[in-house]
Amino acid sequence: MLWNNTYNEFIKILAKPRSYIGLAALTLLILIILFAMKADGRMYISFVTASFEQTLSFNGNILNGNLIAFIILQMLIVHIPLLVALVTGDLLSGEAAMGTLRMLLTKPISRSQVVFSKLIAAAVYTFILVIWLGFLALVVGRWVFGTGDLIVLNSDGLVILNYQDILWRYGLAFLVAYLALMTIATLSIAFSAFADNSIGPIVSTMAVIILFTIIGTLDVSVFDHVKPWLFTTHMASWRSFFSDPVPWAAIWDSIWILLAHNILFVAVAVFKFKRKDITS
Amino acid sequence: MEQQAIIEVKGLQKSFGSFEAVKNVSFTVNKGDVFGFLGPNGAGKSTTMRCMLSLIKPNAGDIRIFEKNLFEERNAILAKVGSIVEKPDFYKYLSALKNLEIFARVSGAQVSQKDIYETLDFVGLLGREKDRVGGFSHGMRQRLGIAQTLLHQPELIILDEPTTGLDPQGIVEVRDLILRLKNEQNKTVILSSHQLAEIELVANRMVIINKGQTIIEGSVAELMNAQETLLHIELAQNSQGAAALIQEILPQVKVQVSSPKTLELNIEKKRISNLNNKLVQAGFEVVALEPKRKLEDFFIQMTQA
Numbered sequence: 001m002l003w004n005n006t007y008n009e010f011i012k013i014l015a016k017p018r019s020y021i022g023l024a025a026l027t028l029l030i031l032i033i034l035f036a037m038k039a040d041g042r043m044y045i046s047f048v049t050a051s052f053e054q055t056l057s058f059n060g061n062i063l064n065g066n067l068i069a070f071i072i073l074q075m076l077i078v079h080i081p082l083l084v085a086l087v088t089g090d091l092l093s094g095e096a097a098m099g100t101l102r103m104l105l106t107k108p109i110s111r112s113q114v115v116f117s118k119l120i121a122a123a124v125y126t127f128i129l130v131i132w133l134g135f136l137a138l139v140v141g142r143w144v145f146g147t148g149d150l151i152v153l154n155s156d157g158l159v160i161l162n163y164q165d166i167l168w169r170y171g172l173a174f175l176v177a178y179l180a181l182m183t184i185a186t187l188s189i190a191f192s193a194f195a196d197n198s199i200g201p202i203v204s205t206m207a208v209i210i211l212f213t214i215i216g217t218l219d220v221s222v223f224d225h226v227k228p229w230l231f232t233t234h235m236a237s238w239r240s241f242f243s244d245p246v247p248w249a250a251i252w253d254s255i256w257i258l259l260a261h262n263i264l265f266v267a268v269a270v271f272k273f274k275r276k277d278i279t280s
Numbered sequence: 281m282e283q284q285a286i287i288e289v290k291g292l293q294k295s296f297g298s299f300e301a302v303k304n305v306s307f308t309v310n311k312g313d314v315f316g317f318l319g320p321n322g323a324g325k326s327t328t329m330r331c332m333l334s335l336i337k338p339n340a341g342d343i344r345i346f347e348k349n350l351f352e353e354r355n356a357i358l359a360k361v362g363s364i365v366e367k368p369d370f371y372k373y374l375s376a377l378k379n380l381e382i383f384a385r386v387s388g389a390q391v392s393q394k395d396i397y398e399t400l401d402f403v404g405l406l407g408r409e410k411d412r413v414g415g416f417s418h419g420m421r422q423r424l425g426i427a428q429t430l431l432h433q434p435e436l437i438i439l440d441e442p443t444t445g446l447d448p449q450g451i452v453e454v455r456d457l458i459l460r461l462k463n464e465q466n467k468t469v470i471l472s473s474h475q476l477a478e479i480e481l482v483a484n485r486m487v488i489i490n491k492g493q494t495i496i497e498g499s500v501a502e503l504m505n506a507q508e509t510l511l512h513i514e515l516a517q518n519s520q521g522a523a524a525l526i527q528e529i530l531p532q533v534k535v536q537v538s539s540p541k542t543l544e545l546n547i548e549k550k551r552i553s554n555l556n557n558k559l560v561q562a563g564f565e566v567v568a569l570e571p572k573r574k575l576e577d578f579f580i581q582m583t584q585a
Contacts, residue, residue, distance in 0.1 A: 004385040011382065015373050099369025103428070106333045106363045108355040108388040277296075278335040 002113045009121035013087065022083035022129055026076070030136040033072050034144055037063065041145075049151075065142030066150040066166050070242065072137040077177060077236065080133065081184040081209055082202075084126050089188035089201035091118040092273065096196040096280045111274045115193070119266060122185045130178045138170055152242045159244050169246075173238035176251065179258045180235045184209070186265035187231075193273040196280045228253075231261040283310035285347075286436055286468045287332065292341035294327050301327040302338070303492035309470060309485070314462050316479035316486030316500065317472040320583050324492040325472050329365055329440055332470075334358070345436065359388030362434035364442060368425020372414035376405060376424055379413055380431060389432035396431065403427045404453070418445035426457070437461065438470045443478060451478065458482050480504075480575040490583045503578070504549060510572040511552060513543040516565035525562055526555065541567075 013019045037044065041063045049062070092115070095101035104114065150161040161169070184205060191201035212232035215223050227233050237254035240247050287309040294302040302324040309315045319325045330336040332343055334354050343350040345357045370379045377396065384391035400406045403423040408416075413424065422445055429437055439458075443451045459482055461467040473479055479486065480500065487497040496503065515522055523535045523543055535545045547555065549571060559566055 001386060001388070008382045008385055011374070011378065012371060015371070015378070017373070098371070099367070100371060102335060102365055103369055103383065104386065105335055106358060106361070106365065107383065107386040108357075108359040109386045110355065275337070277337065278330065279296075 001109045002117055005109055005113060005117035006120045009091075009117050010124070013121055013125055016087075018090070019087055019125065022080075022086060023132055025083060026080070026129065026133055027136060029076060029079070030072055030133070030140070033075060034068065034141065037068055037071070038144060041068075061146055061148040062151060063145060064148030064150075064163075065138065065145045066147060066161075066163060066170075068141035068145050069134075069137040069170065070150060070152060072141065073133075073173070073177070073238070076133065077180075077238070080129065080181060081235075082206060084129065084181050084184045085188040085202045085205040087125055088122040088185040089192055089205055090198045091122060091189060092192035092269075093195040093201050094192075094198045096278070097198055099280060102278050102280060105278055111276075112270050115189070115266070115270050115273050119186070119189060119269075122189060123182060126181050126185050127178060130174055130181060134170070134174050150242070154243060156243070159242065161242065161244065169241040173241040176241070176255065176258075177238040179255060179262070180231075180238070183231045183235075183258050183261045183265070186262045186269070190265040190269040190272070193269040193276065229257065231258060234258050285309070286311050286313070286345065287470070288342070288344040289328070289332065290342045292328060292331060292338050292343065294324075294331060294336060294338045300492055302331070305341075305489055305492065305494050307487040307494060307497045309468060311468055312462065312466050313485050314458060314469045314471060314483045316483035317470055317489075318476070318479065318486055318579060319489040323490045323583075325489060326366060326440065328489065329363075329438060329470075329472065332438065333361070333363055333365060335365065355388070359432070360435045361438065362429035362432065362436070363438040363440075364425045364429055365438070365440050367441070367444065368421050368428070370413040370421065370424060373412065375410050375412055376400070376416070377409040379424065380409075380428055383428045384431050387432035391431050399427045399430055402430070402457075419447060419450050422446055422450070422454075426454070434467070436468045436470070440472045441474065442471070443473060443475055451475070455482055476575040476579055488579060488582045495582050500575075504575070508546040509549050509552075510577075511545055511547050511555075512538075512568070512570040512572050513545075513559075513566065514568040514570075515541050515543070515559075516567050517541070519543045522559060522562075522564050525559065525564070529555070529558055544572075 045063050092101070095104065105111065147163050149163050150166050152159045152161065187208065188201050188205040191204045195201050209232060212230045216227050216230055216233050234254035234257050237251055240251050285308050289308075290306050292302050292305040293300070305324060305328050317325060317329070327336060331338045332345070332350070334350055337351070346360060348357055350357055371382065374382070377400075380396050380399070384396060397406065397409070400409050403426050405420065405423055405427065408420070413421065416424065422442065426439075426442060429439070443454050446454060455478060458469055458471065461469055471479060471483060483500050485498065486500050486503070488495045513519070513522070519537050519541050523537050526533065526535050526543070526545065530547070533545050533547060535543055538544050552569065552571060556566060556569055
């Protein structure tokens, strides 16, 4: 029954126009960034490298596909949660609003199975979004701008990564970014279990992200004990793969914390949904 | 012969906050019944139906369907139940066929494409299966709702207001469909409707609930016959003689001469045929004998009591 309903969920996601908004928006944004970089990327790069030109000399293709992919990831990772929540926040509450949840729950399928089938569909949708982001950023970026060493400006300074030492970093970075986006997906599904309308869970998810991000960036000691446990603190941990050496311990910490949030949000969704009176 | 109980609802209670939607509802539905589930708006019908389909968890009471506890063996029970609660809602962006495929996949039965097309034909939607449900009229959605109810050949069918939004032809078709399900397939049907005349035509048993409580339950015929009905008698000759005869036979009944050839009196339905015989034997030519009381009157009397 779980797989039958998961198959149903894929059919619904494929047929819903809003599912394509995320992919279309992502494509458009990346194409705009690629166009802007192609048109005026040298100026952008020289602005960043200007402070190092006294001590370093840069040769070769600095404005390459690897750097473009990094810039795109940096720019879009803030906006992609909204695109994810747009679809996943609607999975339970959207059906409640349509009345189809009432129809579905009169069938011999358990409520846990309903949540898990939607979770699987959300995971696949989010994965497709990340793969599409990776394809456009890295594959199209490399095709348009060619390849080369990656120069990353970190808080510690400038990191230069050999072009042969980059792909595995992107691969793992996309996996961790995927886990971070799944945290958004599970959070919005948890909100979705409480609501009977589509907009509430989407807005609530974004509100939590904004609130936690603000807490994370406030330089106030009272929040120092909280910050390491906020999932938003670990949303950008994919970036750590572009440090040298790679801070594995910090990355694993982020992975565990993100996984714990995923489990917590799914548990909340199942707990609430199993006890919910379907009055819509 | 002992009737096999398909549904037994006992002492059902459900509150939403401080509001008691269902206070004490009990009834039994037997195998093969077309069971009318009646009550005015806000009586607790929908809440009770939702409890019977495990959409709402009651605060107290017991629901046994197919001799199993609903909340312990929910999936096994729902695999044998087809239902429409409130109104049929579908994925508007999908076609009728895709919608039925989706519900068939989670029905717990093997439903083939042939079964789906046959059901569409049964409800008169064959030829429209590729159309998006968003473009369907209310009546077409009702038909599609009935189709999804029947897809997996359920033993028990729960229909909440199935004729709402249907044209007169559609109402007759749904009525015929319910009678066919009962007579040809021995299905058990629970039917809630505000169209009391429809219930009277198809149901053999019924329950009336009001303010969250069971008011009366039983066979439609027995309940109606046990109550007094307003009998309208039309005669070929002057009605004064007939009035005197009736008064003699039934001294406790008040007979009213409503026109020179017509009489009206309140009488139990089961005594009408005997009264007719007596009038005919006494030489009166009875042109028409019409019980005026219908389920509507009974319903109003019960719910206003």
